[in-house]
Amino acid sequence: MGSVLGVILNGQERLVREGVSILEAARSAGVEIPSLCFHRGLKPSGACRLCVVEVEGWESYAAACTTEVAQGMRVQTHSEGVEAMRQTVLELLARAYPGAARERLREKPFQRLLRRYGIPLRAGGEEPLPCGSAGGNVAFRDDTHPYVRADLTSCIGCFGCVRACEEIQGQFVWRVWKRGQQTRVEPVRETLLASGCVGCGACVDACPTGALEDVGGLEPDGAAEWTRTVCPYCGVGCELEVGTRRGRIVQIQPAGDAPVNRGHLCVKGRYAFGFVHAPDRVTRPMVREAGRWKEVAWEEALGLVASRLKVAIGTLEGRCRVGVLASARATNEENYLIQKFARVVLGTNNVDCCARVCHAPTAAAMREMLGTGAATNAFEDIEEAEAFLLVGCNPTENHPVVGARIKQRVLQGAALVVLDPREIELARYGGVHLPVRPGCNLPVLHAMAHVIVAEGLVDERAIAERVAEWDAYRAFVAEWTPEHAAALSGVSAGGIREAARIYARAKPAMIFHGLGVTEHGQGTGGVMAVVNLALLTGNFGIRGSGIHPLRGQNNVQGAAHMGCDPGYLPGGLSLEEGRGALEELWESPIPRERGKHLLEMMDAAREGKWDALWAVGYDIALTNPDTLRTREALGTIPFVVVQDLFLNELARDFGHVFLPVCSSFEKDGTFMNAERRVQRVRAALAPVGYARSDWQVVCALAQAMGRSRGFTFESSEAIWEEIRRAWKGGAGIDYARLESGGLQWPCPTATHPGTAVLHQTGFSHGRRAVLARVEFEPSPERCGEEYPFLLSTGRSLYQFNAGTMTLRTSNRHLRPVDTLDMAPGDSMRLGLAEGEPVRIQSRHGEVVLRLRLDEGMQEGQLFATFQTPEAALNRLTGPVRDGAVGTPEYKVVAVRVGKVGSAEWREGVGEAAGSLGG
DSSP, X not given: OOOEEEEEETTEEEEEETTXXXXXXXXXXXXXXXXXXXXXXXXXXXXXXXXXXXXXXOSSOEETTTOBOOTTOEEESSOHHHHHHHHHHHHHHHHXXXXXXXXXXXTSHHHHHHHHTTOOOOSSOSXXXXXXXXXXXXXXXXXXXXXXXXXXXXXXXXOHHHHHIIIIIOOOXXXXXXXXGGOEEEESSSSTTTTTOOOOOHHHHXXXXXXXXXXXXXXXXXXXXXXXXXOSSSTTOOEEEEEEETTEEEEEEEOTTOTTTTTOOOHHHHHOOGGGGOTTOOOSOEEEETTEEEEOOHHHHHHHHHHHHHHHTSSHHHHTTEEEEOOTTSOXXXXXXXXXXXXXXXXXXXXXXXXXXXXXXXXXXXXXXXXXXXXXXOGGGGGGOSEEEEESOOHHHHSHHHHHHHHHHHHTTOEEEEEOSSOOGGGGGSSEEEOOOTTOHHHHHHHHHHHHHHTTOSOHHHHHHHEESHHHHXXXXXXXXXXXXXXXXXXXXXXXXXHHHHHHHSSSEEEXXXXXXXXXXXXXXXXXXXXXXXXXXXXXXXXXXXXXXXXXXXXXXXXXXXXXXXXXXXXXXXXXXXXXXXXXXXXXXXXXXXXXXXXXXXXXXXXXXXXXXXXXXXXXXXXXXXXXXXXXXXTTOSXXXXXXXXXXXXXXXXXXXXXXBOOGGGOOEEEEOTTSEEXXXXXOSOXXXXXXXXXXXXXXXXXXXTXXXXXXXXXXXXXXXXXXXXXXXXXXXXXXXXXXXXXXXXXXXXXXXXXXXXXXXXXXXXXOEEOOOOOOOOOSOOOOSSXXXXXXXXXXXXXXXXXXXXXXXXXXXXXXSOEEEXXXXXXXXXXXXXXXXXXXXXXXXXXXXXXXXXXXXXXXXXXXXXXXXXXXGGGSOOSOBOTTTOOBXXXXXXXXXXXXXXXXXXXXXXXXXXXXXX
């Protein structure tokens, strides 16, 4: 922060920070200077000329947005001459503003300024605007995008859309064409979608005239109320302003002061809210009778569930044959109650959540090595980093707001290394791309560590003061030469050396990793190897560094941290560590029998040893690996309760009772994002139909089972107050402190500011961390003559996870179906064409997908999304699991590909695979 300067603003002395503009200084003093081109997150441009001010001693007016304050500067912001100039500028712009926009766009900043200065709008424009129909050309119009409408006859040439697309999103969709009176703004291709628009809406926010508009916000009356809450999609945790009218969401905008998203959103967070009022949303409880669903009252549904669960847990053995699955879409408060219900009411530790199939390896590896199984730093450190190492993650697709921030930092000069089988978007912005063969992360990471050690690139102080078993690790990693790793991984030895040098030399450096690391047979070992790199280079405990697991769902971090894990209690304490205090708080014993995780529950069910399953917001029938075996298991369970928004695949095929619940837009509570930030969730709508919040359902069911004590909460805040007593690291976080923004734990006291950077002076388990020596074990999923391709699976930008929410929005127009991505060379060799349906077969099953050619794919490798139930991609994935925590190996599947219906295809197809049919 610069020094403090004294300036005279409209005759009043003001103290302002050095380096701020006159516009910022005026606004901080409560003086509003008109501007149409100044927008949060953008560099000032001075294009609109409305923010001009008089500066004593200057010969001409100064643009307040681009002029920094100086000591003793005397400024007049609304002198007679300044106001006359603003009047003239606005009159010129108003002459060409189209008459059709007069009424429909009355609340746009441009029209508000016209009214303020008393400038009437004519029925139609008299002359072209700078970006309108200059030179006789027709201004750009485009209504083909499902979310953004463009009509640049209303453009005034502020170029805010161009700058927003470049400086916030980094997509470069808009371009300024020609010069002088011929200047106009148009996309780089014929439509927004063809130009690479990703639907983030940043250009819409920056447009002051309505030349660009949100299609979803075109109701004549607009929003009547605005509510601040948190996005229900990925683990970034963007804050939203939700606009509602007559009980429906009409528009969503980014919260401008949110530390996570800084006034930005992605296409899902901003536009994909239509699922809330989807016609097939279930809003009444249902029970299945004679194979058909029947609507019933809540009392009847809960009574049936309570009676069946009582029977199931009637014996000690029975308590071991019942399980509960919590939800990464539910709040912290709700997940806390779900695991409490399992342990206190059902008497079992059989409770889990979707962290099992994504970042359980991260939690285990980081907990063992660093003492805390969570991100070490904050997202705000992105702007402090000098280098990024991205391992098995694709941020611009799966965590778009974080991806945009990384992209901007790289465009500013930060170094970049991408370790991924595919050439993801960020890999195209320079740096080094290591196209690793799926399943071979560990050799490449070990080889990078070898280079760092062999070339003396380690941080000697970090090694001396914070690392243990250094000599043993140095001997271990000496064997992992780049040449050795190259032979296993397909990555060149030279590329490994260059990547290691970039990461080790550019300090501070951040590592982001995702499911491309964790969803492997050695997922936990892969994360340990990632942590090794940070420890070796001293990239921990300081700003701009650290290890950042990019969590997939909005509250998967919170669900696991609230104790939805068979081995851990709230706060990440093991059963033995936390049992005493929680038994006292809950006034109930906690079971000592080892709990089963999700995959173990399915194993038991296949053996006929499972009696009941309660799944909250988690469609395991669609998302679990090895679909055939999963469905076999589910088919043996006598009683399945599904609690969700929609009749998902689990409910449709295996459910006995369906309990309808609220979306996050209809409830209060908190979410915890991927950087350990706890944030307030606020209800913008009343519950739809007879839906209830998940916590209300849990409390009602506990009472129906005769256990009222400990389940009589009246609000989410009351539950949170109990969580604060159960979790020392969150004891200092109350709802009042969260009103003005989130807090990162640990935050143990009411005056603690929260912890942005972990491990500054020590680790949670002591002063030193042990470098992990993980032996490489190749995946049993290997290519051969019969199955020559390696397939990885993952998400896309426009659809989320299993598509439960996004497929019920206009995002379905942006990505309607799952695809198989293949290198063009492979498609030519096989005689397959873009868009053609192809049959993919693994040792476990087969599916049919449409082919998509992708230059970023390596030959011999494939990628497919899994977001449509019809595709059922997990028919292909197999039973391989991480040896430490049981996470499935979604990322490595040996397959073959052929034309649908080809005669030779059926040769060698087993009965099980054939029964799945594509």
